[in-house]
Amino acid sequence: MVSVAQPCTIEAKLNPRPRRRLSSTPTPQWDAIFQQYLGYSPGGYAYCIGQNGTLVDSGSWGYARMPQDTSDGQGIPFTVDSRCNLASVSKTVTATAVFKMVQRGWIKSVNQQFWPFIEALYPNLQPAPGVKTVTIAELLTMTARLPENGTLYSSDSADGFVEQYLGSNGVLPRQLYVYSNTNFTILQAMIDSICQQQGLTDYVSWVQSEILTPLGIDTSIFSPVPDDPSWATLSYDPSSPEAQGYYWPEMQCVGPGGWISSASALLTYLMGFRDNTVLLPEYSDFMMQRMLGWYPGATTYGLAYHHNGGLTQNVGSLSMGLSTGIIQLPNGYDAVLLSNKPVDDIIGLMLEAFDAT
Incomplete structure (x- = not known):
């Protein structure tokens, strides 16, 4: 069966929790927090961070396809350009x-x-x-x-x-x-x-025509059409690193969960709200603040607006999955995180990375 993760609206329960900064300027610890909680086999992740409409940080780890899923046994690295099903982030x-x-x-x-x-x-x-x-x-x-x-x-x-x-x-x-x-x-x-x-x-x-192309996004990258099964990003079960991954076919119901993108293209979409390319501010602010397809989150520095996504597929005793998240944060920050394995509370994890020092 296929299931979709519920939107996450609570803080991450991470232990130990990063110490909060008391200054007025955030110094996010994206790489350290993501590596600490996601840097394990199988699968991988990629993140892209913008501030005031400019890419300021990015990183990736692991595999989009594990070695057991490639003919040469080398695997395909997960990068900021790897396409991943966005799941419920599609709702935004x-x-x-x-x-x-x-x-x-x-x-x-x-x-x-x-x-x-x-x-x-x-x-x-x-x-x-x-x-x-x-x-x-x-x-x-x-x-x-x-x-x-x-x-x-x-x-x-x-x-x-x-x-x-x-x-x-x-x-x-x-x-x-x-x-x-x-x-x-x-x-x-x-x-x-x-x-x-x-x-x-x-x-x-x-x-x-109205959202992606005006932002200069390649519509073959940000698209509901999956990559070929022989080289597409696959999903994995963290409990079974040696198991073969799961391929997600094209979804008919694109609106709730069928868009596919790379982390880099997804950040371009998210940053488009900052310079009003996507929507005029009276519409984008109303949409986010009234929770019309978005959800609020709390940080040390103010409110954030986000959506998470998740898919799971049971294959025998295994639960293959993926997790995605986007957040518009205070101080001009925008954050995108894609992982081809399930992540418990991906939005909470991103909020922790933003608030950490």
Whole structure:
């Protein structure tokens, strides 16, 4: 089975905890903290750090493919240019794609109900009870009252999956926050519908043309299309360093978890919020501060805004996985960390590295 990690909103429980700095200027210890907690076989990791829109630090360790997964037995190193599935970090991309449509004026407010924007995609669908009452903001904040659904892989297209889901899953009146991938697949389908009404293509091409290309990001690197299985980054189980890794096929439900990127390209995306290339500040600030696809975190120097991601796949007795995290931090810092093995509380670890001395 495939599962996706829940968003992490608590401090890392690391022992010993790094001593806090009391000065007004952070001196993060990225490499030392990451090496201490992630520098073990199997797999590897890569991180990139920006400050005020400029790359100021980066590093990597270990393997994207372990030696047992290469024909020459040498392995493939994990570098800042290694592509890795972003898992739920993809949700920030989808949230940003929604706000690009708000900025364009195609959506007046995320407090509008989503159904009028998507119904043209499903002219013959009678939605289940209560579906028409759900707002875009409720989908973004996981308060849509719709039944939890973690689907990333579908035998149908994403739009076909959403049609089936909305026709058979009514709202649960007393349900509040429930983390559900399908909320963001619905947003993917909504963007598909709006694009078609505007004479454009679909969700993926909207993200590419409106978010990635303006930032100069190579859309073959930051893409939902995986690398070839013979050389793609694989996922590993830390309990079994000698086991072969797991390959993640392409996901139909890209919006909640299907984007793939390198650490370097992902940092370029994240830093794009600093210079307003991605969104005007009134939209990006509103999106992050209202937790519309993002989550808050606390540091010694102020609030941070982040999202983590994780995938696990059970293969026999093994649990293959990966963990990802992005954070917009105080003092102009942006941080990206990708690992092709499960990391307990990856956001907490990144916050510790930022606050450490």
